[in-house]
Amino acid sequence: MGYDKGVEVFPTTTWSAGAGCHGGCGQKLYVKDGKLIKVEGDENASFNQGRSCPRVLALTQYVYHPDRLTTPLKRVGKRGEGKFEPISWDEAFDICEDKLKSIRDEFGAESVVFAQGTGRDVGGPISYLCYNYGSPNWVQLGLSGQSCYTPRLGGMKATMGDFAVMDAGQFSAKRYDDPEYEVPKVIIVWGQNPPPTCSDGFFGHWVVDCMKRGSKIISIDPRNTWMSTRAEHHLQIRPGTDGALALGMLNVIINEELYDKEFVDKWTYGFEKLKERVQEYPVDKVSQITWIPEKQIVEAARLYAINSPAAIHWGVPIDMNPEGTSVAQAIAHLWSITGNIDIPGGNVIARPSHGVTTYPYSTEELVGLYGQDLVDKLNKSRIGCDTYPMVKGFRGWAQPDMAIDQIDSGKPYPIKAAWIQTANILGGQAARAKFHYEAMKKLEFVVVIDLFHNPTSMALADIVLPAATFAEKDSFRSWWVPLGVMHKTIQVGECKSDWEINIEMANRLNPNCKYQNVKELINDRLSVAGVTFDELVEQGSQAMPSKGHSSRPYRRHEKGLLRHDGKPGFTTETGRVELYSKAFESWGVDPLPFYREPAQGPVNTPELYAKYPLIMITGARSHMFFHSEHRMIPWLREKDPEPYVEVHPETAEKFGVSDGEWIHLENDMGKVKRKVRVSLRVHPQMIHTLHGWWKPEMKGSEPDLFGVWDYQINQIIPGPQDSGSGFGGGQYKTTLCKLSKIKE
Amino acid sequence: MSKYGLLINYDYCTGCQSCAVACQQEHGFPAGKCGIKVTEYVYAAVRKPVAIDFLPFPTELCDLCINRHQQGEEPACVKHCQAACMAFGSLAELVEQMEVTPRSVLFSPR
Structure with missing residues (x-):
């Protein structure tokens, strides 16, 4: 294939910078004389079956953009002045x-975050560097409640x-045509409009593929979206009340005895206690909390429960609920008591492909890589x-809201430096963004590794290191399936991959x-x-x-493929799904x-x-941006020019206010510029706007910082997280505000 | 190429714009120039209070990817469409297909 002599075609896997996303697609890179000239979806890759998103199709404009960082830089002016000079690696x-080294000697490794x-393909390299340096503080700094x-x-x-x-048949190369599928x-599409997202190892359009093959949709979304307008039931929920809805649906399914009795008897623990708990959530009460009519809640619960197989696909609003972990637990109970676990077309257990660890998701994987002692x-x-046992017991991440408070206060121990890798904290995820800015200015030493200058690198960096896109690096990915590798096909400037740098x-x-x-790693x-x-x-x-491999469905709990001891059951203390x-x-x-x-709201x-x-x-999400x-x-x-x-x-x-007018979104924390789009997509008591x-x-230099303080919506999102476990409850979907005219 | 066209099942078009960027990449068009444009329609409706549809429209720059066709490949927009809701073929074939595909539109760009 190819249009021209001298064009070579390299199939590779996507992950991170370039398309930007959580990756998994197979894409073919067309290279001529060492230069990327075109990208086409790889028909042989079962993940995307030849399809591509607009971001990966624009890869040539990304890779060769005149603003790409292509050499290491050292700050020569004051912080924020935007004066940097090129230095060697x-x-x-x-x-x-x-x-x-000097910070570690004086203050201990823990003083570097x-x-x-x-x-993305940074969790592996950054945890590797963090653990080898000896710091416990690997963190999604800014992401309140780690709510993603x-x-x-x-x-x-x-x-x-x-x-x-x-x-969606993603665990088999034959996909929808696999006779087992x-x-x-x-x-149930819960809190997501899948087409613009490919989050968490899931290609958004897989839901569309299933719809074409007959799947009926229950959409739970406060907005009208492409997905909700095609749903059998659209439950237009009040943001932040998903936990009540899940408990109300459990109430219907349990009290009407629509659950899978055989599965519940054989494979679950604590059903009676759950049954007792859900009595606190009768449908009329849930309807009042969620603003969803009673009839819709009941009908949706029944439709899900009486059909088998049935699946739930969910999005980040689950995490951004108060007590996000508890909401996730309630939703997991829905697929558990209906017997939809690890069956074709249900919710299947997802493990890193082939047992390969790229980015350690769990404490067990961290122990596997770095040993129990460390x-x-x-x-x-x-x-x-010390505050949240779950931070200790589950995953190896520091609690982000406490981390920024500690950077600010220096208590209980000082934080002296930050290694910030492909994370535009100030322009992106940071709730209380201005507080993050003020606190992080106190740091003695900041390294930013990125592909472009951005508000974070401009405001804070002492050293800037140029990172590579997925086309420019050797790496690997095992986020569920497939097991994929990226291999280096081009070189841009002096850019290096996150793995090489770390x-x-x-x-x-x-x-x-x-x-x-x-390569050794x-x-x-x-x-x-x-x-x-x-x-x-x-x-x-x-x-x-x-x-037969433990990372390939189905019914692994029956076959003894999940537990270390090889016995049937689940990897819990009781060996059962613990309701x-x-x-x-x-x-x-x-x-x-x-x-x-929710912390803020009418109640x-x-x-x-x-x-x-x-x-x-x-x-x-916008289809255009990550x-x-x-x-x-x-x-x-x-195609998406203005916020x-x-x-x-x-x-x-x-x-x-009128369509096309520039206004402020305002609350006690400040105000942010937005252009009005009058639309039936939103509920009259809600507004919707994009982040980032x-x-x-x-x-780029101060005070402009690329307009971040005009447009960064997260500067009016409060913190800390609204959850007692330390996980969940970033208030990104429940903050109150008003519209105000911009005064000239 | 007058016999050929594009059949778009707009019930499934999600507005992702892969067709547009694929077209720009294929033809080397700069921003502002494109062989296919996607428009969004949000309106009060019957089945649901609100309907949301998208429709890609081939502009006069659309050449149905004649170069790709000669190589035995689909047009760039059809190949990359994430919802797989676009088809390329002879108008006769596409009309037949259209009879069993409600909510679709047939374009004969050239």
């Missing part, structure tokens, strides 16, 4: 090594001992572990490092799969686990699901609600 590594953003997937993972782990995802009869030692001084730094900071180079991690990096490249970059969670009990968290009102803060009568929903990225890519930006706010026509009239906005075309 050696000099950059030397400066980082000296500085990080290693900050990442979303779940981690609470859901925690809720599932505490219930089933494993994670689960909707089965069955399309879900009903899919993990135990680091657990002792991790930020948040392995070099780790070797400088720890003389006993396990690996000298990237990848091949060692791949060894459990019985395959090498080069072999995977040879095979077209992706492989699926074979039948009453022993793990939560041991972490001091309510073992049964419960509902709590909890009526006075504030009178002053700011609109519930602001943020954090949804979080705070891609605003500088011409083909993408022209808009969706306002219902009645609401627009009430506030006297800054303007690369504006001046």
Whole structure:
């Protein structure tokens, strides 16, 4: 294939910078004379079956953008002045090594935080560097309550001992045509409009594929979306009340005896206690809390329960509920008591493909990589572990809200430096964004690794290191399936991959490092799969686990494929799905699901609600952007040029604002600019706007910082997290505000 | 190429714009120039209070990817469509297909 002599085609796997996303697609890179000229979806990759999103199709504009960082930089002016000069990699590594060693000698390794953003090909490299340096503080700094997937993972782990995802046939290369596979009869799409997202290892359009093959949709969404308008039932929920809805649906299914009695008897623990708990959530009460009519709740619960197989696909609003882990637990109970676990077309248990760890998701994986001793030692001084047992017991991440408070206060121990890797904290995830800015300015030393300058690098960086896109690096991915490799096909400037940078730094900071180079590390991690990096490249970059492997469905609990002891059952203390969670009990968290009102809102803060009568929903996706990225890519930006706010026509009239007008969204924390889009998509009592906005075309130096303080919506999102476990409850979807005219 | 066209089942078009960016990449069009444009329609409706539809429209720059066709490949928009709701073929074939595909539109761009 190819149009021209001299064009070579390289199939590879996507993950992180470039398309920006959580990855998994197979894409073919067309390269001529060492230059990327085109990207096409790989028909042989079962994940996307030849399809591509607009972001990956714009890869040439991303890779060769004139603003790409292509050499290491050293700050020469004051912080924020925007004065940097190019330095060599050696000099950059030397400066980082000296500085990080002297800080470790004087204050201890825990005084350096290693900050990442979303779940991309950075979790592996950054945890590797963090652990080799000896710091316990690997953190999604800014992400209040770590409210992106981690609470859901925690809720599932505490219930089933494993994670689960909707089965769209993704675990078989034959996909929908695999005779073992069955399309879900009903899919609950909970808090997501899947087409613009490919989050958490799930290609959004898989739901669309299933709809074409007959799946009926129950959409739970406060907004009208493409998905909700095609649903059998659209439950237009009040943001932040998903926990009540899940408990109400459990109430219907249990009291009407629509659950799978055989599965419940044989495979679950604590059903009677759950039954008792759900009596506190009768449908009339739930209807009042959620603003969803009673009849719809009952009908949706019945439709889901009486159809088998049925699946639930969920989004980040679950995590952003107050007590996000508890909400996730309640939803996991829905698929558990209806017997939809690990069956074709249900919610199947998801494990890293072939047992390969790229990005350690659980404490067990961290122990596997770094040993029990180091993990135990680091657990002792991790930020948040004394306050929240779940921070200690589940995953190896520091609690982000406490981390920024500690950076600010220096208590209980000082934080001196931050290693910020492909995370635009100030322009992206940070709730209380201005507080993050003020607090982080106190840091003695800040390294930013990224592909473009952004508000974070401009405001804070002492050293900037240029990172590579997925087309420019060797790496690997095992986020569920497939097992995939990225292999380097082009070089841009002096950019290096996150793995290259961090392995070099780790070797400088720890003389006993396990690996000298990237290939060594990848091949060692791949060894459990019985395959090498080069072999995977040879095979077209992706492989699926074979039948009978513990990372391949179905019905593994019956076959003894889940537990270390090889016995049938689940990887929980009781060997059953724990409807009453022993793990939560041991972490001091309510073992049964419960509902709590959002911190702000008509119920909890009526006075504030009178002053700011609109519930602001943020954090949804544009097809064009991944979080705070891609605003500088011409083909993408022209299709979504300005940060808009969706306002219902009645609401627009009430506030006297009109379509296309620039206004402020305002609350006690400040105000942010938005362009009005009058739309029936939103409920009259809610508005909706996208996050991650800054303007690369504006001046980067202070005070402009690319317009971040004009457009960063998270500066009016409060903190800390609204949850008692430390996980969940970022207030990104429940904050109150009003619309105000911009005064000239 | 007058016999060929694009059949778009707009019930499934999610407005992702892969068709548009694929077109720009294929033809080397700069931003502002494109062989296919996607429009959103949000309106009061019957089945649900609100309906949301998207419709890609081939502009006069659409050449049905004649170069790709000669190589035996589908047009760039059809190949990359994430909802797989676009088809390329002879108008005769597409009309037949249209009879069993409600909520679809047939374009004969050239």
